[in-house]
Amino acid sequence: MILSVEWLYALFFNEDHRGNNYSELLINKAKEDTKDSGFKYLNLCTDHIGFYEQNGFKYIGQGYHPWEEESRIYQIEL
Structure with a gap:
């Protein structure tokens, strides 16, 4: 069985390290590594709205954690 989805966690x-584009560098590396590993999608869960859309992710629905909290699920096709 070949998996087609990987997750970013x-x-x-x-705050003192924000504004240096570190997140964009790490997201791009995660996308590259995920694609190189043969995965078709990269997913993530977050409560933030707007940030990941700027990096090409699309909101695909709500998810529920085992501890009963809710998060937004985003996905990008690689």
């Missing part, structure tokens, strides 16, 4: 920067 826990991207966070302290």
Whole structure:
């Protein structure tokens, strides 16, 4: 069985490191590595609206964590 989806987890920067495009660099590296590994999609869960859309992700629905919290699910096709 070949998996077609990979997930991006826990991207966070302290305020004193923000504004340096580190998140864009890490997202691009995650997309590259995911594609090179044979995955077709990269997904992520977040409560942030707007940021990931700027990086090409599309909102695909709500997800629910085992601890019963809710998050927005985003996906990008590679």
